Amino acid sequence: MASDEKKAEILKGLHDSVVEYEEEKTVEVANEAVAEGLDAFEAIMGGLAKGMETVGDLYVRQEYFVPELLLCADALYAGLEVLKPHLKAESHAEPRKIILGVVEGDIHDIGKNLVKVMFDAAGWQVFDLGADVKIERFAEEQKKCGAQVVGLSALMTTSMLAIPRIIKTLRDSDSTVRVLVGGAPLNPDIAASYGADGYADNAGEAVEQAMKMLQQA
Amino acid sequence: MSNSDRAEALLRGDKVDRVPLYHFLLGFCARNVGYTTVDMYNNAEKSFQAQLWTFEQYGIDGGPDYGYASYGGWEFGGEIKMPEGEWQQAPSHVNFPVNTEEDLAALAMPDVKTAGSLPLAMEFSKLQQKHGKPITVTLGGNFSVAGNICPPSTLCRWMLKKPDAAHRILQIASDHILDVVRYWSDTFGAENVIPNLWEPMAANDIISPKQFEKFALPYIKETNEKMLGMGIKHILYHICGEQNANMPLWAQIPMGDPGMVTFGHQVKLSTAIEYFGDSCIILGNVLPALIQTGTPQQVYDASRDCILEAKDAPRGFMLMPGCELPPMSPFFNVYMMKKAIEDFGYYG
Numbered sequence: 309m310a311s312d313e314k315k316a317e318i319l320k321g322l323h324d325s326v327v328e329y330e331e332e333k334t335v336e337v338a339n340e341a342v343a344e345g346l347d348a349f350e351a352i353m354g355g356l357a358k359g360m361e362t363v364g365d366l367y368v369r370q371e372y373f374v375p376e377l378l379l380c381a382d383a384l385y386a387g388l389e390v391l392k393p394h395l396k397a398e399s400h401a402e403p404r405k406i407i408l409g410v411v412e413g414d415i416h417d418i419g420k421n422l423v424k425v426m427f428d429a430a431g432w433q434v435f436d437l438g439a440d441v442k443i444e445r446f447a448e449e450q451k452k453c454g455a456q457v458v459g460l461s462a463l464m465t466t467s468m469l470a471i472p473r474i475i476k477t478l479r480d481s482d483s484t485v486r487v488l489v490g491g492a493p494l495n496p497d498i499a500a501s502y503g504a505d506g507y508a509d510n511a512g513e514a515v516e517q518a519m520k521m522l523q524q525a
Numbered sequence: 526m527s528n529s530d531r532a533e534a535l536l537r538g539d540k541v542d543r544v545p546l547y548h549f550l551l552g553f554c555a556r557n558v559g560y561t562t563v564d565m566y567n568n569a570e571k572s573f574q575a576q577l578w579t580f581e582q583y584g585i586d587g588g589p590d591y592g593y594a595s596y597g598g599w600e601f602g603g604e605i606k607m608p609e610g611e612w613q614q615a616p617s618h619v620n621f622p623v624n625t626e627e628d629l630a631a632l633a634m635p636d637v638k639t640a641g642s643l644p645l646a647m648e649f650s651k652l653q654q655k656h657g658k659p660i661t662v663t664l665g666g667n668f669s670v671a672g673n674i675c676p677p678s679t680l681c682r683w684m685l686k687k688p689d690a691a692h693r694i695l696q697i698a699s700d701h702i703l704d705v706v707r708y709w710s711d712t713f714g715a716e717n718v719i720p721n722l723w724e725p726m727a728a729n730d731i732i733s734p735k736q737f738e739k740f741a742l743p744y745i746k747e748t749n750e751k752m753l754g755m756g757i758k759h760i761l762y763h764i765c766g767e768q769n770a771n772m773p774l775w776a777q778i779p780m781g782d783p784g785m786v787t788f789g790h791q792v793k794l795s796t797a798i799e800y801f802g803d804s805c806i807i808l809g810n811v812l813p814a815l816i817q818t819g820t821p822q823q824v825y826d827a828s829r830d831c832i833l834e835a836k837d838a839p840r841g842f843m844l845m846p847g848c849e850l851p852p853m854s855p856f857f858n859v860y861m862m863k864k865a866i867e868d869f870g871y872y873g
């Protein structure tokens with residue numbers, strides 16, 4: 309078992325190597341965490357995910373932009389790959405599930421991809437349907453995987469008109485599903501008028517919103 | 526003054542009676558005249574005609590133009606999907622010609638006479654010529670063309686981890702832009718061609734001003750200098766999205782005499798005038814979403830505010846939405862832009 313000091317050092321190492329988008333170093337420290345017998349769940353949440361939280365803040369403060377975020381995400385995923393096989397059964401009993409997709413007619417997927425990273429970092433199981441996703445597919449996939457939350461992204465005023473239709477097909481198929489929406493042309497008012505359960509302005513807030521929605525459910 | 530006179534007068538440096546109205550609006554034209562959106566992108570004749578009719582109806586002074594923001598992928602061997610269905614607004618890529626450094630090393634320069642959308646764009650320009658309209662060719666800016674040849678996320682990663690690959694793909698994009706503009710110049714005479722370049726991918730929504738300075742600025746600047754060296758007189762740049770932090774860098778780029786620069790709602794027209802007023806006609810920037818979802822009064826007010834803010838720009842101003850006019854915009858809202866010009870756009 310690692311000493312508290314060693315543990316703190318490893319968690320900081322995971323955090324920092326994600327923030328500094330050092331993919332190889334992240335893998336190195338993750339391996340060290342395993343070798344030192346650190347709890348994998350703790351290493352993920354207290355190290356990798358925390359790092360991604362810092363990255364989210366740097367992005368909101370415009371110190372990081374999309375290129376940095378993508379590389380931080382690469383480091384995060386590399387670390388997760390090392391640590392996930394070591395998760396104990398009880399620590400990831402039933403992960404929360406979210407479906408993500410950019411709506412039909414819209415190929416703007418950069419924002420959605422960042423949202424996906426934040427959910428991955430927070431330990432959710434993400435079903436990413438990609439971009440230009442046909443209306444009916446969201447409900448079909450939700451039925452298959454039983455995701456509690458569906459996240460819809462639209463970057464154009466044209467494509468955002470598909471959102472209320474998607475929400476209707478989702479509700480018709482499962483009245484308990486929660487819908488989170490985002491993307492530049494949307495705002496809380498439009499989101500509410502479309503019948504969405506929540507809206508988030510950026511990738512960092514998305515996870516927070518989703519958690520809130522589940523608590524209200 | 527007749528409609529096409531007005532934009533041309535501004536380009537000559539002459540006075541105009543009122544603020545001209547300009548639009549990118551292919552999808553809206555389809556809806557307006559009862560064509561499909563795909564007609565606008567794969568049938569030059571219909572696209573041209575639908576625009577002419579729509580321009581007449583709404584008193585639009587610039588155009589018609591042909592083009593779309595995902596330009597570049599198809600021309601280099603990727604696949605593009607034409608817009609279909611209820612929500613599609615423009616062509617979109619299905620896959621990219623370059624995904625790896627190996628793809629990049631093997632990438633061949635396209636033949637501009639046959640590649641992708643270019644034969645159709647040429648057919649369209651011949652219609653512009655036949656009808657005595659300004660001859661335009663619409664391409665991405667250097668960074669956006671690069672980000673359409675490979676996925677934008679790949680370009681982003683390469684900038685930080687493999688800068689040589691990023692520079693290489695930007696150089697290829699730059700060479701291609703020049704090849705196309707040279708072809709148009711050889712066909713119509715450089716002095717008659719106005720390249721329209723759209724640069725959404727270099728927005729600060731995606732990259733930092735430092736990254737812009739390193740990976741976009743040198744290429745855009747050199748390409749513009751070379752186009753002007755060929756005898757091109759005016760370049761239209763659509764500086765799309767959030768670009769405030771890039772403005773001092775954009776200001777170093779020559780656009781012709783005058784150039785034409787168009788902005789999204791993110792960049793204030795007064796800021797645009799500060800950086801470009803002495804060298805360029807300023808175009809912009811009514812919020813596209815407002816034209817689709819706002820009331821007629823809101824569109825009228827927003828148009829009025831733009832006109833009053835920028836009407837007296839030294840080289841002139843044209844009223845325009847901040848990007849493509851959303852195809853689903855209510856017809857009356859579109860008319861309101863013209864009405865605002867009638868009420869506030871005349872020069873005394």
Ligand code: B12
Pocket residue numbers: 374413414415416417418419420422423459460461462463464465466488489490491492493507508509510511512514592593594595613614615616617669677725726728730731765766767789790813814847848849850851
């Ligand atoms: C880059 C870009 C492109 C790239 C897209 C590349 C790609 N693979 O994504 C290219 C060049 C291909 C492109 C094409 C077009 N574009 Co474009 N594009 C942009 C631009 C400049 C930036 C978008 C972006 O990536 N932002 C960066 C990301 C990180 O931010 P984001 O997407 O907003 O996401 C954040 C939040 O919104 C939120 N979020 C996003 N999704 C979700 C989902 C959930 C569930 C939650 C909770 C949160 C959330 O979190 C994200 C991270 O913080 C915008 C400008 C703008 N204002 O957004 C125009 C913009 C979206 N484009 C526009 C247009 C018109 C087009 C075209 C139609 C142009 C044309 N005629 O060809 C085509 C459309 C093609 C198609 N079929 O979809 C217009 C849309 C206008 C409208 N009608 O509303 C915009 C708004 C430009 C403008 N007016 O300023 N474009």
